[in-house]
Amino acid sequence: MEDFISYLLQFGNLNPHQIELIIKKATQLVLKKDEYYLEAGQISKQFGFVTEGILRVSYFNNKSEEITKYFIDENNIVVDLESFDNEIPSIAYVQAMTDCNIIVFAKRDWQELLNTIIGWDAIVRKIVSKALLQKVERISSIVAQDATTSYLTFLQKYPNLANRIPLSYLASYLGITQSSLSRIRKNIR
Amino acid sequence: MEDFISYLLQFGNLNPHQIELIIKKATQLVLKKDEYYLEAGQISKQFGFVTEGILRVSYFNNKSEEITKYFIDENNIVVDLESFDNEIPSIAYVQAMTDCNIIVFAKRDWQELLNTIIGWDAIVRKIVSKALLQKVERISSIVAQDATTSYLTFLQKYPNLANRIPLSYLASYLGITQSSLSRIRKNIR
């Protein structure tokens, strides 16, 4: 929980009373590896913050292939904003790649914080924009670089994840086939 | 300006007085084709909204190649959020691909609106998150699809732009070389 509070304090000031209010609304959620945080068709009703573990956001394209859109690290938010904000069904699956601890806020509680904490909206705005900007950066770099470079970047970012998740997840994240990724690995060795 | 107001009203309610306040702070900016809205090294000091025209956001990678990161359409915001929020130099260039009309707010005025209009922060949050989500979707689809499909998608989205901008801009956006894109075009004909 301290991690979450210091994360929040990056984005604006909060006095002890306000922090108290936030903590009161927070719930700890534990996900085992491979469990789903959210499934397509559901409405994203919680605003989450990952304190431990890594998740993966995916969807099925029109060829029924599962595409991994991005990974979510520790100390990042996990929520389908489109679904959460507009209360429409999510298109995405969000699955734990490792055992995860997530701090979650029910939408009602989250909105109550908006009403009770002055400046909360500004903090949320910065949180959201930072998280989305990071996604844009990561995905852009995959478009701009060759597959080998993107894979090496991934290895640096998640040193101990690459060998613990199905290769197919990683391949679709990088925009290549599983066998191509397998060959890239071979060449690197 | 009406376009901008109805854009805002998608995200929350504003009474006539508040709308008045917003309009008072707005400035019209005209950019000729190829002129820059923002250059790398500068601090993004304006929050812009494109009422007419299309811009392009680019940067130079470590090989000094210019990479087009994305295009910005009409009825979308134009601002380097990282630079604007944190007052750090921008890494990106933002250039008009066509003649553009942009409604701009100086940062000071924009912040004043935050202080004077209740709920403005919530509206801005939604604007920003919608804009960034759109970027994530667009770029993700380039990773997930083959180059020909991405090019066709671009043609649908910007029917009359593809032949009016240098091919190299479009190629780097799609993550391929200019000659490859030229061949893709040939195959489509």
Add this chain to the structure above:
DNA sequence: TTCGCTTTTTGCCAAATGGCAAGTGGTTTC
């Protein structure tokens, strides 16, 4: 129109990637 400049196309070949299927290796189950 012609010249000079820029952009785009094309040819050539090498490298990367895809598609498919078979093979390999590891784990689980009985």
Add this chain to the structure above:
DNA sequence: GAAACCACTTGCCATTTGGCAAAAAGCGAA
């Protein structure tokens, strides 16, 4: 231990893309 299962690797070949340079096309200025 054998069988079944799963994920990953590999072989084979077709297709796509890259790199480079020359040719062609487009465009503006004189």
